[in-house]
Amino acid sequence: MASTAAVPFWRSAGMTYITYSNICANLVRNCLKEPYKSEAINREKVHFSVSKWTDGKPEKPTIRSDTPE
Amino acid sequence: MLRQLTSRILTKPTTPFFSAAATRRPFSTEVADTSTGDETFVEQWKKVIPNIDPPKTPSQYMKTRPPTPNVLPTKLTVNFVLPYASELSQKEVDMVIVPATTGQMGILPGHVPTIAELKPGLLSVHEGNDVKKYFISSGFAFIHPNSYADILAVEAVPLDRLDQAQVQKGLSEFTQKLSSASTDAEKAEAQIGVDVHSALNFALTG
Numbered sequence A: 001m002a003s004t005a006a007v008p009f010w011r012s013a014g015m016t017y018i019t020y021s022n023i024c025a026n027l028v029r030n031c032l033k034e035p036y037k038s039e040a041i042n043r044e045k046v047h048f049s050v051s052k053w054t055d056g057k058p059e060k061p062t063i064r065s066d067t068p069e
Numbered sequence B: 001m002l003r004q005l006t007s008r009i010l011t012k013p014t015t016p017f018f019s020a021a022a023t024r025r026p027f028s029t030e031v032a033d034t035s036t037g038d039e040t041f042v043e044q045w046k047k048v049i050p051n052i053d054p055p056k057t058p059s060q061y062m063k064t065r066p067p068t069p070n071v072l073p074t075k076l077t078v079n080f081v082l083p084y085a086s087e088l089s090q091k092e093v094d095m096v097i098v099p100a101t102t103g104q105m106g107i108l109p110g111h112v113p114t115i116a117e118l119k120p121g122l123l124s125v126h127e128g129n130d131v132k133k134y135f136i137s138s139g140f141a142f143i144h145p146n147s148y149a150d151i152l153a154v155e156a157v158p159l160d161r162l163d164q165a166q167v168q169k170g171l172s173e174f175t176q177k178l179s180s181a182s183t184d185a186e187k188a189e190a191q192i193g194v195d196v197h198s199a200l201n202f203a204l205t206g
Helices: A017-030 A036-043 B002-011 B017-024 B039-048 B164-180 B184-205
Strands: A046-050 A062-066 B076-081 B086-093 B095-100 B103-107 B114-118 B121-127 B130-136 B139-143 B148-153 B156-158
Touching: A017 A036, A017 B164, A017 B184, B076 B095, B076 B121, B086 B121, B095 B148, B103 B139, B121 B184, B130 B184, B164 B184
Parallel strands: B076 B148
Antiparallel strands: A046 A062, B076 B086, B095 B103, B095 B114, B095 B121, B114 B139, B121 B130, B130 B156, B139 B148
16 A cells, blocks of 8 residues: 555554454454354464573462453 | 485485484485485585584475466466365366455466455366365465466365354344444454455355
8 A cells, every 4th residue: 555545443543453453363263153253262372381480590480371452 | 414314214214313313324425315306505505504504495406387378278276275285186177266355356377467455255176077165364365477376275064064044143243343442453353253254144145
C-alpha cells in the first residue's frame, strides 16, 4: 500500500502488525473443531525457566508458562 | 573445520560422532569445498582469515530458483508455509486465489511480481478440477516474475476443521464488544474480532 493511503484501523489504535496478526491467528484457532483446537493452542504455549542470580549464584529456577490470551 | 565435521556427520548419520571425528578430521591445509555458492565472499574471507574455513552461506543450502522463462509456463509453483508446517512445497498448480487486503486476488502463471498483504479469508488452490480451500488468519503473498508464489501465513487451516457454532458465538460476542468498547485499543480489538469472525462465517457459508 502506498504511504499516502489511510493506515489500517488497528494501526491507528497503536497496534503493531505482529499484535494484529497474532490476535487474528488466536481467533482462528479458537474457532477450530476438536481435536485440532487443543492441538493448535498447545502449539502456541511458551514455557520459560527463570532463575535469579544472587552473589554470582543462580537460585532455584521457576517455570513460567505463557499461553496466548 | 567444525562445520565440515558437522556436515560429515549429517551426511553419514550412522557413523558415531567420535569415530567420524577421528577418522575424517580434515587438515587445516586442506582446501575447503566451495564448489557452490558465493565465490567472491569466500575469496574475501580467505584474504582476511586464511586459517579458518569460510562459513556456509544460505546460497549453499538453497537451490537457486530458475530464471524467468521466455515462454509463459503453464503451471504456477506455490510454496505455502506456516510457522510450524510447510503446507505446500514447490507444488505446481493452475491457480491460487489469495485474500489480499485489496480484495480476493487470483494468481495465474506469469502474474506480475507483487507483494500482497493478506487479510483473514479464504485461500483456494486450484489444481485441475481439484480445489483445496484453506482459511488463513493473516500473512503475505510474494509473487515472483518466474511464476513462483510464496504464501506466508500465521495460522491456516483447511475449511472442514472450522466449527460453525464457535464462529457464530464469536461473531455475536465481538459485535457486542464493539458496541460497548470505550478506548481506541478495545475498539480496534473488537473490530478485529468482528472482521475475523465475519470472514470465517463468509468462508463457511458463502
